[in-house]
Amino acid sequence: MKKHSSYILVFIFIFSFSALAAKIKLPAVFSDNMVLQQKSSVPFWGTANPGKILKITTSWNNKTIQTTVEKDGSWKTEVTTPEYGGPFSIQITDGTKLELRNVMIGEVWLCSGQSNMEMPVDGWGRIMNYEKEIAEANYPDIRLLRVEKSVAFKPTNELVVRNKGWVTCSPKTIPEFSAVAYFFGRNLNQNLHIPIGLIDASWGGTIAEAWTSSGSLRTMPDFISPLVEIDRKSANFKNLTVEFKQDSIKWQALVKEKDRGMSNGKALWAANNTVETDWKPMNVPGFWEETVLPDFDGVVWLRKTIDIPANWGNKSLTLSLDKIDDTDIAYFNGVEIGQTTNYTASRTYSIPSNLVKPGKAVITVRIVDTGGGGGFYGESGLMKLSLSKEESIPLAGAWQYKVGMNLNEIPAAPQTWNDPNQPTVLYNAMISPLVPFTIKGAIWYQGESNADKAYQYRELFPLLIKDWRKQWKSDFPFYFVQLANYMPELPQPAEASWAELREAQFQTLLHLENTGMAVTIDIGEAKDIHPKNKQEVGRRLSLIALAKTYNKNIPFSGPVYDSYRIEKNSIRITFKQAETGLKTKNGEPVKGFAVAGSDHKFHWAEAVIDGNEIVVSCKEVENPVAVRYAWASNPVCNLINGAGLPASPFRTDDWVGITYLKK
Structure with missing residues (x-):
């Protein structure tokens, strides 16, 4: 009996596996509630049982097309779509049946970039009037597809999406979706009265080269060496985590070794007896790249001498420094009181009572900046030393600084295997799987993370656009947002990397056909890299699309x-x-x-x-x-x-x- 039972179990397993293998599988970009591009030959593809005849029937014309599944289980065909409308259904069968319901025919736009594209209506974004916008987001003809964040060293066919696929725009589904994409799509829908499909593939803090294919990047000498490293990581994937930990320990040790403010792990420049004659003035808050240390990444020590009132002696205090880019260690009278590694976090450190004596006291902060802006960048009013809510000493204003080391003195910091800021890894995981799903065009909001290399962006950004068009085999419209105003206003004209990045975007507009640029130099915020008025950003992008793509006779550009x-x-x-x-x-x-x-x-x-x-x-x-x-x-x-x-x-x-x- 035991032997018979084994045969039965094997038979059941084989039958179940065969039934499972026979199931039709579609990429995640195809699901209920999706939008297909109108008046197009839309590619459909997936997997099924090898050798089967696969049939697709569309309810808008009740026609059936068929194709044969290849030996490897793959299949691909095209479906002809009518003028906009819906809802429709699509039946796919090879003996087993799969049905896609509530399908609309309309206009499909890919929406990509970094955090200002990712910034949701609610959640960490909370755009202007977000509660009202959420409550009014009843647009059943707008459909949303959110691509999950992922990286890959080689192009993949597996697309990872949220909510198991497309969803209908509603107060329930809109809070976590891209605000810029939503307002762009809403304005199109309101003006065209056509269903709009929005695919959000974005990731905050990411660089443009991460969104570009390896093949295109190899045409730029700057990326040959990094791409060789990507190939090495792909071949050595199993060992990457251990390798990263080891390399990180070594790199951190090297930073401390080269930091002139440290000696054998001790903070020499945090001591009270440090002579300040060779320290220089710096006003804070404000990124040092925009003031006294242009184009500098590395270790900077900052210190401020204050007077502790007599009634504060031997009492616990709170040191508030607000936000610091990137990491910091804070000292009070030479004693470490805390450290933070998250550049978006507000710093609040407790100072024990035994360190607090009346008279002169020194606050020292060692800051390590590995790229982009560096230093204090929060609110002036939140920088203070406090005994209580009523008693505090403001800390914004004049500090003294001294450079501990420049990161140019040592090799670059190691990256985790799943770090999104590596060449081509986001293209491989988040863009490549979408190809060749038919889109009308793309909108793009990115550039902040490439500002330090703005001249390089002159070549890189047009390359990305041409790369995507090459992958889709279509010169589709590509509309982008020029960087908004951000950081402190300066009293006198000066050089600025953000200005140079905007120029690279402007040159792309001038030299690459079928592009458009939404200027946002008037709606940014000095103290927030994520300005809240995303409604106007989406509107300006939609004006370009309405004028250039949909031939509406309206103004779409400033001077x-x-x-x-x-x-x-x-x-x-x-x-x-x-x-x-x-x-x-x-x-x-x-x-x-x-x-x-x-x-x-x-x-x-x-x-x-x-x-x-x-x-x-x-x-x-x-x-x-x-x-x-x-x-x-x-x-x-x-x-x-x-x-x-x-x-x-x-x-x-x-x-x-x-x-x-x-x-």
Whole structure:
């Protein structure tokens, strides 16, 4: 009997496995509630039982097409879609049956980028008026597909999505979806009255090269070596976690070894007796790249001497420093009181009573910045030393700083195997599996993480666009957001990596066909890299699509720099997209222009609107040769056209910027 039972179990297993293998499997991009691109030959593909005849029947025309499943179980065919409408159903059968329900025919847009595209309506984003927006998000003709975050060293066919596939837009489904994508799609739906499908494939803090295929990246010499490393990781996948831990320990030890403020693990520059004569002034909060340490990554020590009141002696205190980029260790009178590694976290450290003595005290903070902005960047009012809610000492303002080490002195920090900021890994996992699902176009909001290499972005960003078009075999529209204003305003004209990144985006607009750029230089926030007014970002992107893709006769762009000519001691600027006239917000004088002579030193300029042109001059520059507009991370600027759309930042010179040699 035992032997018979074994045969029966084996038979049941084989039968079950065969039945399972016979099931039709579709990629996750195909599901109930999806939107298919109208008036197109839409590819369908998947797996089924090898050799079977697979049939697809569409309810909009009740026609059936068929194909034969290949020996490896794969199949692919095309379905012809009508003009927009729905809901419809699609039946797929090879003996077993699969049905897709509540399918709409309309317009499909891929929405990608980093955190300002990912930023949800609610959750960590909480955009402006989010509660009202959520409550009113009843749009059954808008469908949402959220691609889950994942990485891969090689292109994969397996797409990982949230909610098991497409969902209908509602107050229940919209809170965690991309706000920019939603407002873009909502505006299209309201103007076109056509079903809209939105595919959100985004990941905060990521670099453009992560979203680009290996084949395209290999055409840029800058990425040959990193891609060799990706290939090595792919071949050595099982050992990567152990390897990373070992390399991280070694790297951290090397940083401490090279840090001139440390000796044998002790914080020399945190001691009370440290001489400050060779320390330099720095005002905080504010990223040091934008003030005293342009283009610097590494270790910086900051210290501030304060007076402890007599009644605070021998009492526990709270040190609040708000946000610091990236990691920090805080000391009070030379004693470590805490450390944080999360650059988005607000720092709050407790100081034990035994360390608190009346009189002079020294607060020292060792900050390690591995890329992007560095230093204190939170709210001034949240930087304080407190005894209680009523008694505190403000800490914003003047500090002293000293450089411990520059990261250029040592090899780059090791990356975890699943770090999204590696070349091609997001393309492989989050974009490649979508190909060749038919889309109308793409919208893109990214660039913050590439700002330190803005000159490189001049080549990389157009490469990404052409790469995606090559993969889809379609020159589809690609509309993107130019970086918003961010970081502290500066009193005088200065170089800025964010300005250079915006220029790279602007050049892409000028030199690559079927692109559009939504300018957001007027709706950012100085202290938040994630501005809350995502409604306007989505609206401006939709204006471009409505005008350029759907042929609506509407203004879609602010003034765009065209040319200049020197007229004695002034320069005259001409613009495109100025047919509706030039003006300023609130009718104020024009702000944001600077001019320079042959010495390359810029001064704020007086700018006057003359019809559809701007005439710029400056008393300090007798013979101007160059003009810049809104050339800063957070410029004060106000030039718009009659449609209320802002002018893009620009410059007339081609002088080498601060990111020129960054690779």
